Structure formats: structure tokens, C-alpha cells
Amino acid sequence: MPEKPLAGLKILVTRPRDQAVLLAQRIEQEGGIPLRFPLLEIAPVQDAGTLHEQVSRLAQFNLAVFVSPNAVKYGIAAIRAEGDIPCPPQNIVIEPSDRGRADGRQLPQSAGFAGNVSLPPALRIATVGQGSAKVLHQLGIANVIAPTERFDSEGLLALPEMQNIAGWRVIIFRGDGGREFLGDALKARGAAVEYAVCYQRSKPQWDARALLEAAPDAITVTSSEALVYLWQMLGDAQGDRLCGIPLFVPHKRIAELARQQGWLRVQLTDAGDDGLLSALVAWSSDYR
Incomplete structure (x- = not known):
């Protein structure tokens, strides 16, 4: 049986809890390991x-x-x-x-x-x-x-x-x-x-150390507000440790903000779960 495209890859899912469920399930279906890390509570x-x-x-x-x-x-x-x-x-x-x-x-x-x-x-x-x-x-x-x-x-x-x-x-x-x-x-x-x-x-009260210890292979962020909070939580020093991880965002405005913050590998995707998942699968083939 061929290996699934995201097999063994840890993907950070930062959507609010309820909205993260389907994306996390689809990542699992492709063999990935979803790390649920909601950056906003609704x-x-x-x-x-x-x-x-x-x-x-x-x-x-x-x-x-x-x-x-x-x-x-x-x-x-x-x-x-x-x-x-x-x-x-x-x-x-x-x-x-x-x-x-x-x-x-x-x-x-x-x-x-x-x-x-x-x-x-x-x-x-x-x-x-x-x-x-x-x-x-x-x-x-x-x-x-x-x-x-x-x-x-x-x-x-x-x-x-x-x-x-x-x-x-x-x-x-x-x-x-x-x-x-x-x-x-x-x-x-x-x-x-x-x-x-x-x-x-x-904003949930996360400890940045939990994110660093999780060591994600890729990060998904779907709103500018969530991205701002992520960087505030990390701070410049710890942000520098993560800024080389591929960051997948579904909107040009979020991508521009990410580059201003210092993220080095910003991937602009199509909208919705389909867009994020397609981009993750395409990236995984190069990652390996």
C-alpha cells in the first residue's frame, strides 16, 4: 500500500476548536498528525x-x-x-x-x-x-x-x-x-x-513552550488576528526559532502580514479546507 502524502508529518491547526475538527480529520486521513492549537476562542x-x-x-x-x-x-x-x-x-x-x-x-x-x-x-x-x-x-x-x-x-x-x-x-x-x-x-x-x-x-492562554516542544513540520493560520496573537505569544526570540517552518495561509492579506513579521516560507493557498489540504499535500512531496 502506498504511503499517504502527509504520513508522519505534524501539522499545526490553529483554528478555533469547533472549526478545527474537519481540517484535523482530513489531515489524519492523509496520514498527517494534526496538532490542535487554537489561537482564538469564539x-x-x-x-x-x-x-x-x-x-x-x-x-x-x-x-x-x-x-x-x-x-x-x-x-x-x-x-x-x-x-x-x-x-x-x-x-x-x-x-x-x-x-x-x-x-x-x-x-x-x-x-x-x-x-x-x-x-x-x-x-x-x-x-x-x-x-x-x-x-x-x-x-x-x-x-x-x-x-x-x-x-x-x-x-x-x-x-x-x-x-x-x-x-x-x-x-x-x-x-x-x-x-x-x-x-x-x-x-x-x-x-x-x-x-x-x-x-x-x-485569546487562549497558551505557553509558547508547548508549541516549541510540539515541533510542527508545518503551520496553518486562517486569520490575521490569529497570526498577530501567535507572534505576540512567541515573542521575537522564539518567533525566530519557528519562522523557517512552512506557514500555510488562505489569504493574500495574511500572507503579507506573515512576511512583515519575518516568516520565511509563507505558502498562499486557495480558500477553505480544500485549499489548505491541497497545498499541504503538494508541499509534502517536495518536503520528502
Whole structure:
């Protein structure tokens, strides 16, 4: 039997705990050893009063933007918690016998997307990435506006549907902090923008020695914030010990930051788990 491409290689997975599961499993399937080292923790906002007030007015908005899978998870949870929004619901009721997949086929029972989501019928839904779009489709939400090439705010803003939005009211579901670029660009086009903060990030208290002792062969980082925390945790001296390890990132902006920090072997990948895994497999053939 031929050796699997990642056999014996230790791959650091730095996504938040819940989001790291599938990537870790796929690394194992290719023979690798996933080292789970979450650099961010994700949780619902502690004071959700403002969020629930905004959700109660959802029918007043023309467009809702979910900036990440976490924004979908916690934003939709807030919408469900609000219950009956004062408008006729859109036909996106998900029952066990009707579990839509991103490609229109049925989801297995284990997918766990049972429940009801009631959205105003005129509300447009948008997101910046295919991962978020897939989750929205799995929830039964059709006609999601999402880029198909560049998966970020700039990619979304370039779409034809986002050009003539003067007078629109836009609600952006996101975490605490985050980039202002999307909201500022929409305001510049004449839209009124509100941010709905539906989750918060925190930094786990890691000891850099644990990472050094793990001795990863490759590192994956999927957000700029996580990369900043990683370098802060390491410090310049210990960062210099790791900066020669291949660093796999799915976005040009993260790659630029990594090079500024001093990482020497930055690998820019395609988006999502597929992109990261394909790049890891391609790298492993040269590594050996």
C-alpha cells in the first residue's frame, strides 16, 4: 500500500476548536498528525440586548451580510431566538425530511441543521466567503450573494449586486472588533450600515513552550488576528526559532502580514479546507 502524502508529518491547526475538527480529520486521513492549537476562542456575546433589538428590526433592512461562518452560526441563532419577526416568513423552513445542501441535494440526518429560520421575504443575504455561503445554503437560505473568486470584503464589493445600493439599509453580522472596510465602503456608496455583533473572540492562554516542544513540520493560520496573537505569544526570540517552518495561509492579506513579521516560507493557498489540504499535500512531496 502506498504511503499517504502527509504520513508522519505534524501539522499545526490553529483554528478555533469547533472549526478545527474537519481540517484535523482530513489531515489524519492523509496520514498527517494534526496538532490542535487554537489561537482564538469564539463565544456568543455576553450582553446580547443590542443584538436582539437589531434582529427584531430585521424587516427594516434591505441587505444582511454575514462576514464569516461564525457570523452565520451566531447571527442565525439570534434570529431564531427572537422568534417571530414581524413580517411574513421566507420559505426556508428546514425539516428533517428537507435538508438542503449547497449543491441542492439532500443532507444526511447527521448534519444537524433541523429547525426554522424566518427571514423577511425582501431581505437580501450576502457573505464574503464560500464557507459561509455553504452554511447558509445548508440552512435552506437560497440566492446568497457571494464572490466566486476573491473571498473577502473586496470580492463581495466587486459584485454587480453590490453596486447600486444608495438608500439601502444594511446590517452586517460579525464578531467584536473586525475590519471596518466593508461597512465604510457600503456607506460611501450611499447605504446606511449597522453592525450586529453576534460573537466575541478571546485569546487562549497558551505557553509558547508547548508549541516549541510540539515541533510542527508545518503551520496553518486562517486569520490575521490569529497570526498577530501567535507572534505576540512567541515573542521575537522564539518567533525566530519557528519562522523557517512552512506557514500555510488562505489569504493574500495574511500572507503579507506573515512576511512583515519575518516568516520565511509563507505558502498562499486557495480558500477553505480544500485549499489548505491541497497545498499541504503538494508541499509534502517536495518536503520528502
